[in-house]
Amino acid sequence: MTKTQKFLGRSALSTGVIGLALVAAPAFAQDDTASTAEDTGTIVVTGTLIKNPNIVATSPVSVIGGEEIALRQSNTAEEILRDMPGAVASIGSAVNNGNGGASYVDLRGLGSRRNVVLLDGTRIVPGDVSGRVDLNNIPLALVERVDSLTGGASTTYGADAITGVVNFVTKKDFSGVELNISNQITEEGDGNVFRVDATIGGNFDDGKGNAVFSIGYQQSDAVYQSDRPYSRESINSYNGQPEGSGTAVPARFSVPGSGVLQIDPTTGTLVPIYASFNFNPYNVFQTPFERFNMFGQANYEVADGIEVYTRGMFSKNTVSTIIAPSGIFNSSMEIPYSNPYLPEAVRNQFCNANGLSAAACSAAAAATDPTSADFRTFTTNVLRRATEFGPRISDYVTTIFDYRLGVRGSITDTINFDVAGAYGESENTQTQRGYMLMSRTRDALMATNTTSCLSGNEGCVPLNIFGGDGSINPDQIPYLTANSTVSVRSTLAQVRALVSGDFGVASPFAEDPIQFAVGGEYRKYGAKQESDLLAQTPGELGGAGGAAPNIDGGYDVYEAYGELIAPLVTDRPFFHSLQLEAGIRYSSYSVDAPTSPSYKTTTWKAGGTWAPIEDVKLRGMYQRSxxxxxxxxxxxxxxxxxTNLAVDPCAGSAPLNDANLAAVCVAQGAPLNQIGTINQPSSGQINITTGGNVNLRPEKADSYVIGAVIQPKVVPGFSLTIDYYNIKIKKAITTPTVDDIMSACFDDVTASSATSVACQSFGRNPATGGLDGDPATTLGLIANLSNLGTITTDGIDLTMNYRHQFDFATLNLTFNGNWTNSQKFKATDTSINRECVGYYSINCGLSGSIQPKLSWNTRATLSFEKVDVSFLWRHIDGVKFEPLQFEADQEAAVGCVDPNGADPEACIVEPGFRKIKSYDYFDLATRVAVSDNFDVTFTVTNLFDKKPPVVGNSIGSTTYNSGNTYPSTYDALGRRFAIGGRVRF
Known part of the structure; x- marks a missing residue:
């Protein structure tokens, strides 16, 4: 055995405690689980840079094994992590309105920006300007296991690892050919997912080298919300009634002194609002997805004790989001009184509202020449859904490559080195289709005949928005729409040098020597967002949710670090083992901005393990991240x-009875003549204005973990790990929640409130007085990024494993659970210290998704000679509507009366939507070894077809509260069937 092989072998044996959490694998497939040193080479140990045959890391690591991935027949990495206890559902395939074409992981519910995603212990290029790794690019075909490290890990992996790391560990020294094909479909016959992967690898030059290459393809179909009974109609969370968007058809118009009225196409008059738009049928529960990916890696021993290794990955994937048609979303429009499509009765109503006499109104109606003295126009905010355009579709095409090259080997028999460099690029191009262009819409409304526009612009056809569905003719559409593109490109260049080994000395009371690792690292990040003129212009794309500005920036970081593990005592009474672990990392950042000076950080960790007897090991770690x-x-x-808001204090009649409140609303930009007629936010959405801040500095986090590992000899095959974690983030980079901003102004309205700083953080619609509308004129809430936030969380992780060999079969039992005691977020010194564990609202949590107090996965697998039968139980604890938000809604809804008189709070939040009971899902998988080289797996997900909870569409963040439920947390697709085949040679 060469020196390099010895070095690699020692790495393999250090999995130790990690192996306790490995999900049970079927009997006939044991050769796919974590193998021994002799047949796998390097096994990355997540959480430490030190490689040692006997010493294990102090920090707890939970592991999802390759066989668990196979039994679930997961298609993307995000699907694997979504159900992991302790993680919170993040952006993924179940997110439609708010999906930017990527998938992320959110550990501990502290946001997807506060963890690091690794591939074999190394960073890969981010997929966006926020530095997050797109999980859609992870090569699942070669993933052996997924490690998740609890708590801070900045000392080992650098900045961002505040909540921990997720490390995808690939199979090493793969030899042979493997083909995997699977297909999945729902019981309703939709949502088809097809995936195929082919892998080939082998050893060469008498075992000195190994190379492996994998190629894959995946395609997923959309599942529309109209195809499920609980999501066909958009339901208002505040009255429990079907109610959709205020941008509707027929159109609505703001009328001075009368608020917003809706046109009655049968009579041609403006009447009180009577119809909204049901947008649910256009949205999807599963986004369409297509991916091509390639992954290759190789290693070769160029000399005794010296090995060169390389890794390369390429992926191209397309995610399509599909939402309801575009339109005019409360934008200001100028319309001639002589517009040919303007109904006479509507014209007369606008004449009266704008103070025109009957004679002047008639003269204006007849004046078709803009130079005429009688020619007049009126300005109104229009809300009109362009159903004739079809849905809005955004195709996100992401192309990524990431390449790594390194050399490693032995300096002495006990000291090793590893030097590597990597470079990666990711480009995500969004093409938006079906959007109504506001500048051209204004052009097409400025018409006095049905054939040409007053501007004389080529292609402009006068627009009819005054009728029902179909009044916009096909010949009017081409001029009003065009494709728009936004491209995001990110890069990461990195170099790392590491020396690790032992000092050759040991404690007088221990056998193993003191271990160390020292090294340096350089990383250079760059990101650029480039948008075309349509995407850059605020309010130009009807319903795009805001402009996509150009962004260009980057930074460099130089780091030096060291780690130490010192066995102090071994094999002594009450000290089967005692070891200490410590580490430190110094980082120097240089930001590419003249007004943002460089800054430096120091992170460190200290901990240890104590095993009083062989069966029990206690461990603890404290870290600054x-x-x-x-x-x-x-x-x-x-x-x-x-952003989201259901109840606006300035809406309705409340300001008419409160002069101080009315003064605040006017000071924020509401027209005085609209007080008393302001509508509640359309679709529970309002505008919010925010941006970057080059003066931001790093967040700091203190975390600690205390736990135990129990492997009783009296119960062979049983192991248990239990760990308490506590994370506190100071100087957190955050913005205030919606309720923080609203409460600061409206909780106690006095005579001086109109001029207070808190009440000036608003920019209301200058026509309607609402907080929604054209982003070019309506700022909505103003929320600035700062380092003023504080975030804390704590909880307990529990893992149990049991394996027993019967005469006829092998039984594997696993349990992986999390209890989160608390997760609090305080955006500023004056904000509420908001508790969000077990609650849901527009303010919870940091990602907008649901974080239950208790969740677990438990699997029972019975493995016969050629058949495995496996049963998985997934539990999600019950949650409730956030009490603080409920109180805020009560205060805002002054004078609200339940028409049925049964529950005075029913006009706040529908009583049936204030609580979600606990949910239990059961999955069944069966795998059959047809031959030595071929096996087939059948999986039924959501075996009992559990329907998702219905809570309406306006109770939470639009990103996660969609289709009247939370489809990222709860299964909205229903029972699903999957079949997969694997051939190996």
């Missing part, structure tokens, strides 16, 4: 987008 501001947080220009 940091998260540097990402490129998006530093360089994004101030822009107006969308």
């Amino acid at each position: 940091v998260r540097a501001p990402n490129i998006g947080e530093l360089f994004t220009p101030v822009t107006t987008g969308l």
Whole structure:
């Protein structure tokens, strides 16, 4: 055995405690689980840079084994992590409105920006300006296991690892040919997912080298919300009634002194609002997805003790989001009184509202020449859904490549080195189709005949928005729409040098020597967002949710680090083993901005393990971690987008009875003549204005983990790990929640409130007085990024495994659970310290998804000679509507009366939507070894076809609260069947 092989072998044996959490694998497939040193080479140990045959890392690591991935027949990495206890559902295939074409992981519910995703212990290029790795690019065909490390890991992996790391560990020294094909479909006959992967690898030059190459393809079909009974109609969470968007058809118009009225196409008059638009049928529960990916890696021993290795990956994937048709979303429009499509009765109503006499109104109606003295126009905010255009579709095409090259080997018999460099690029191009262009819409409304526009622009056809569905003729559409593109390109260049080994000395009371690792690292990040003129212009794309500004930035980081593991005592009474672990990392950042000076950080860790007897090991770790501001947080220009709010205190009649409240609403930009007629936010959405801040500095986090590992000899095959974790983030980079901003102004309205700083963080619609509308004129809430936030969370992780060999079969039992005691978020010194574990609202949590107090996965697998039968139980604890938000809604809804008189709170939040009971899902998998080289797996997900909870569409963040439920947390597709085949040679 060469020196390199010895070095690699020692790495393999250090999995130790990690192996306790490996999900049970079927009997006939044992050769696919974590193997011994002699047949696998390097096994990356997540959580430490030290490789040692006997010493294990102090920090707990939970593991999802390759066989668990196979039994679930998971198609993307995000699907694997979504159900992991302790993680919170993030952006993935179940997110439609808010999906930017990528998938992410969110550990501990602290946001997808606060963890690091690794491939074999190394960073890969991010997929966006926020520095997050797109999980759609992970090569699942070669993934052997997925490690998740709890708590901070910045000392080992650098900034961003505040909540921990997720490390995808690939199979090493693969030899042979393997073909995997699978197909999945729902019981309803939709949502088809097809996947195929082919892998080939082998050893060469008498075992000195190994090379492996994998190629894969995947295609997923859309599942529309109209195809499920609980999501066909958009339901208002605040009255429980079918109610959709205020941007509807027939159109609505703002009328001075009368608020917003809707046209009655049968009579041609403006009447009180009577119809909204049901947008649910256009949205999807499963986004269409197509992926081509390639992955290759190789290693070769060029000399005794010296090995060169390389890894390359390429992926091209397309994610399509499909949402309801575009339209005019509360934008200001100028219309001639002589517009040929303007009904006479509507014209007369606008004449009266704008103070025109009957004679002047008639003269204006007849004046078709703009130079005529009688020619007049009126301005109104229009809400009109362009159903004739079809749905809005955004195709996100992401292309990524990432290449790594390194050399490793032995310096002495006990000291090794590893030097590697890597470079990666990711490009995500969004093509938006079906959007109504506001500048051309204004052009087409400025017409006095049915054939030409007053501008004389080529292709402009006068537009009819005054009728019902179909009044916009096909010949009017081409001029009003055009494709728009936004491209995001990110790069990562990195170099790392590591020396590890032992000092050759040991404690007088221990056998193993003191281990060390020292090294240096350089990383250079770059990200650029380039948008065409349509996407850059605020309010130009009807319903795009805000402009996509150009962004260009980057930063460099130089780091030096060291780790130490010292066995102090072994094989002594009450000290089967005692070891200490410590580490430190110094980082120097240089940001590409003249007004943002460089900054430096120091992270460290200290901990240890104590096994009083062989059966029991106690462990603990304290860490200081940091998260540097990402490129998006530093360089994004101030822009107006969308957020969620169901109840606006300025809406309805409340301001008429409260002079102080009315003064606040007017000071925020509401027209005085609209007070008393302001509508509640359309679709529960309002505008929000925010942007980057080059003066941001790194977040700091203190975390500690205390736990135990129990392997009783009296119960062979049983193991248990239990760990308490506590994370506190200071100087967190955050913006205030919607409720923070609203409460600061409206909780106690006094005579001086109209001029207070808190009440000036608003920019209301100058025509309607609402907080929604054209982002070019309506800022909505103003929320600035700062380092003023504080975030805390704590909880307990529990893992149990049991394996027993019967005469006829092998039984494997696994349990992986999490209890989160608390997760609090305070955006500023004056904000509420908001508890969000077990609650849902527009303010919870940091990602907008649901975080239950208790969740677990438990699997029982019975393995016969050629057949495995496996049963998985997934549990999600019950959750409730956030009490603080409920109180805020009560205060805002002054004078709200339940028409049925049964429950005075029913006009706040529908009583049936204030709580979601606990949910239990059961999955069944069976695998049959047809031959030595061929096996087939059948999986039924959501075996009992559990329907998702219905809570309406306006109770939470639009990203996660869609189709009247939370489809990322709860299964909205229903029972699904999958069949997969694997051939190996």
